[in-house]
Amino acid sequence: MLKVQDITKIFSTEEVQTLALNGVSFEIKDGEFVAIMGPSGCGKSTLMNILGLLDNPTSGSYQLLNQEVGNLKEKDRTQFRKGNIGFIFQSFNLIDELNVYENVELPLLYMKISASERKKRVDEILRRMNIAHRAKHFPQQLSGGQQQRVAIARAVVMNPKLILADEPTGNLDSKNGREVMDLLSELHSEGSTIVMVTHSQKDAARAQRIINLFDGKIVSDVQNEL
Amino acid sequence: MKIFRFKNIFRMSSLLNILGISAAVAAFYVLVVCVDFDVNFNKEIPDYQRIYMLVHNNGGVSNFERRPLGETVISDMPFVETGGCLAPWGSINFFADKNGKPERLALSNAYCSKTLLETFGVKILEGSLESFSEPNSIVVSRSAAENFSLSAGGTLSGGDTLIFKIAAVFEDFPKNSELGSLQVFANLGNQSINSLSEGSFCYYIKAKEGVSGVEEKLKENSETILRKIYAGIMDDFDEEDLEWFEEEVKGYALTGIPLDELHFYPEIYGYHVRADKKIVWTLFVIAIMTVIIAYINYLNFFFSQIPQKLKAVNIKKIYGCSRAGLILTEVIESVVFSFFALGVAYLIVRGISASPFGAVIGKDLALIENIKIAVMTFFSVTLISALTSIYPAVFITGVQPALALKGTVNSNPKSKLRYVLIGFQFTASVALIISTSFIKENNDYMLSKELGFNKENLLSTYTTEKIASSRATVREKLLQNNAIEDIAWADGDIIGKQRMGWGREVDGKYIDFQCYPVSWNFLRFLGVEVPEGRDFSENDEKCENGVFIFNETAKKRFRLTLDTKVHGHIDETDIAGFCKDFNYKPLQYGIEPFAFYVMGANPWRAQKQLYLRIKAGSNLPSVVNFVKETLTELDPDYETLQRDVITFDRETAYNYTQETNLAMLVTLFTFAVLLIALTGLLGVVLFETERRRKEIGIRKVNGATVKEILLLFNKKFAALVLISFVIACPIAYYVVVKYLSNFTYHCPVYVWVFGAALIRALVLTALTVTAASFKAANENPVKTLKTE
Secondary structure (H helix, E strand, C coil): CEEEEEEEEEEECCCCEEEEEEEEEEEECCCCEEEEECCCCCCHHHHHHHHCCCCCCCEEEEEECCEECCCCCHHHHHHHHCCCEEEECCCCCCCCCCCHHHHHHHHHHHCCCCHHHHHHHHHHHHHHCCCHHHCCCCHHHCCHHHHHHHHHHHHHCCCCCEEEEECCCCCCCHHHHHHHHHHHHHHHHCCCEEEEECCCHHHHCCCCEEEEEECCEEEEEEECCC | CCCCCHHHHHCHHHHHHHHHHHHHHHHHHHHHHHHHHHHCCCCCCCCHHHEEEEEEECCCEECCEEHHHHHHHHHHCCCEEEEEEEECCCCCCEEEEECCEEEEECCCEEEECHHHHHHCCCCEEEECCHHHHCCCEEEEEHHHHHHHCCCCCCEEECCCCCEEEEEEEECCCCCCCCCCCCCEEEECCCCCCCCCCCEEEEEEEEECCCCCCHHHHHHHCHHHHHHHHHHHHHCCCCHHHHHHHHHHHHHCCEEEEECCCHHHCCCCCCCCCCCCHHHHHHHHHHHHHHHHHHHHHHHHHHHHHHHHHHHHHHHHHHCCCCHHHHHHHHHHHHHHHHHHHHHHHHHHHHHHHHCHHHHHHCCCCCHHHHHHHHHHHHHHHHHHHHHHHHHHHHHHHCCCHHHHHHCCCCCCCCHHHHHHHHHHHHHHHHHHHHHHHHHHHHHHHHHHCCCCCCCCCEEEEECCHHHHCCHHHHHHHHCCCCCEEEEEEECCCCCCCCCCEEEEEECCEEEEEEEEEECCCHHHHHCCCCCEECCCCHHHHCCCCCEEEEEHHHHHHHCCCCCCCEECCCCEEEEEEEECCCCCCCCCCCCCCEEEEECCCCCCCCCCEEEEEECCCCCHHHHHHHHHHHHHHHCCHHHHCCCCEEEHHHHHHHHHHHHHHHHHHHHHHHHHHHHHHHHHHHHHHHHHHHHCHHHHHHHHHCCCCHHHHHHHHHHHHHHHHHHHHHHHHHHHHHHHHHHHCCCCCCCCCCHHHHHHHHHHHHHHHHHHHHHHHHHHHHCCHHHHCCCC
16 A cells, blocks of 8 residues: 655755654555554654645655655645545544535545546445435534534545545544544444554554554564554 | 733724724814815805806807907806906916026916906905006916016016016816916907807906805896807897807706806816816715725624623723723724824825825825815824724623623624624625726727727827928928828817807708818828818918818718808808818717818918827837927927927826826725725634634544645635625626726726626635634644633
8 A cells, every 4th residue: 555665754844853753664455454553753644744735855765656756836736635544633624614415525525526436436425424314404413423524524425535534533532532533443344555654552453563663763664463 | 900902903903994994084084185186166255155157058068269258258247247368278388497408497477457356356466456457467376476486577488588477376276176276367359259159258247245146146047148249249230140149049958057056067177187076075985985884894804802891891891890890991982093093194185195095196295285174184083983882891890700701701792793894895795896897808908999091100299380281391201200100280189078169050050060180191191081072181281260070970960061151260162072080089088079180371370280200119118209309409499498209198198187196086085995894804714723622623533634624714705705796786787887988988887897796806815814824723622622
């Protein structure tokens, strides 16, 4: 699915340079469920941004779906992301002005999928996420757990090859957090490739493999015994 | 604590806002100066409410009277205190000696009676008005005396041996008054005092104090006055004459136009371009609207600042700052802001003064000359700025600090109102674009319309008596230049609002027409067809009494035939033919009865207006120089008098000065309103993109391209433009139809102008929205979606 080799990421300001990632290399195979862990500031989110084609590495190679994508321009990254990568954020990142249905429909719109096909797919995913009865509601009318289920629905509605989840349970209570993790496990069992950043050992325990980062370097990369 | 944060002024949005307010204030000031000039025209003349101009009906309104009539009104009417006469047609060329050569002095002047100056409350600074009664005496204005070192008791040359004695120096009349542009008045004396045929004088009367209904009183006394002035010659009338006289009495109506209304009668001859009251007040409404539109931006600007200000203001509250103190801070900030805007507006006004717009506006825009308007503008802007800031200030300071700091307050109030306000701006802008386009289209139409004669490659120049009296020589010399095809002579411009009006008795009926004395070849020169009868011939210039060619309108209205005899300038004479109707007046006016007249062997005066037809593609500057040199050779005064050779387009354009000025003014305002609306739009989009940064990030993460994000913003504002267009169209249509109705001949209400206005508005909006949202659309979503 993806392969990163010796990637670095340096953030520069006028006064200082910060090395966020320092020679990170790993490979993730199709259908894997990988958790990335580490303390705050270790480079987890930076790595996720690079994996999600939201940012380019300063150096090194990133191959996604057998294609070198580490040096793509913004326009090409956008094109590559479409339909291939689904994002789940800690703070849900739903658009307040759009209702549940419209939020989930959003990536399909940008993929230029026909209206009837969009409706079919959105209805189906909302049913699956058990949120269909809230289709006309706006994000602010939903609980945190419901909002994250909408965000997951949006992430998977276009059947992405890779799902990136950045602290998906970080803003949820334990019950809702468990439900979200159940959904991710279910998606994984159906064949989805998932990369998840988390602080939670409990959530990480659901993954097949755990990569630990510290000061921008991989300090451990271990298979998890489920 | 610093009351005012100086750096706020230099933020991008603040700069845009200052620019918008400044443009509006500058435009407001310029328009109010113009409106004030027109609305208060003649109102600085002492007792202006009691002064009237005498006019009578003449297929419209005519202010040219016969002297016996004017003098009778002044002497016989019990409600008249005094009055005077102005002869606006006789301009004198004054000269000064410069190195032994006469140099023409640029002094605008007219002949008038002493009582006219008294009627207008002239203020004598030096000398006495008493000696103004003497022949060849003049009075000069203070400004003229200062410019040319003149003084009472001195003299001024009128050319050759003519010497004028300066009786007095008077304080200049207010610029916006009937006599405001005249610097020298020459004594009219008793010229034509008893003539019943010379109707070329303007009369102004002053009513006695407390008298009302002067216009009605004049109407009621029309018959008495006419009978009085004809009393001396009626004994010689035969039956037919008496019949004609009774007809004239029946159809004649004398009245007066109050001095403060006179400026709004475009057909009344004067030394200023007259104004249209409807247009003046429309411009005033536009001026007010411009300021409202600018303050809509101002209000939007404050609303957009609420999210940023909310936290800071409430921290200050927590640390003990009173609510009143905080509101005061906001108000002071706004007032200081307005001072900056006023400063920039001042610079814009100075820029307008120095630009071609300044010349077209033709009013002195200096603050010192318009101190009342400047002070009013200053205080109004300051007050509005203070008031506008109060609502947002009250809102910000009224929030519970705990809620404000937690961020649970809706810090984006009135967002729908903001779009309504922007829509209002768009509506005004689109309506103005449409209206301006039509004013321009109509001007172009007027200048290019077929007038019924050949106006291509036509030049004209106003010559001198000496040149005009040597027609054969002039022709011979000018036609030596191969570029000149033909020449012809006339008594004044072909196109004019006013020309000589002749009232004649024909077959016992009174007829009234405009008479245009010309050289015998004038009609063939112009290409005016004569379908009935014959064209003028060279022999007509040798006949004793002159010959007429009337237009079709005159023929139909007065039932004239080729056998009809009409009194010329000496006696009854023939009608040679009837020509096709053509436009001899500006296109605001229709075609009325008109006659070409060849004066025969005994003309009153030489026809000084020389027309030249040149070959297509000729080198214009070279021909112009040749004509000037040739005419100067024939009479050096031609050069001394600084005569010019102009194209027909330029000659015609003079008749549309008011329309051209209006077009320039409205263009200026459209530009100001557009600038304000677009800066407002820019501000709103900047605010909107800032508020929706996170949404943009989410959309981009989910596959939206930069183009799609830009489209997202553009679609919203394009919809607003479309709605505004739908509202603006009927408003603009109403205004345009009203404006065009002032013209007998006008351009059609083109649909494409509406379409073009929509396209312009859409393109400008798209450019503005794209420019404002481009940065946000290109931002990396990583930055906006960062979790704290």
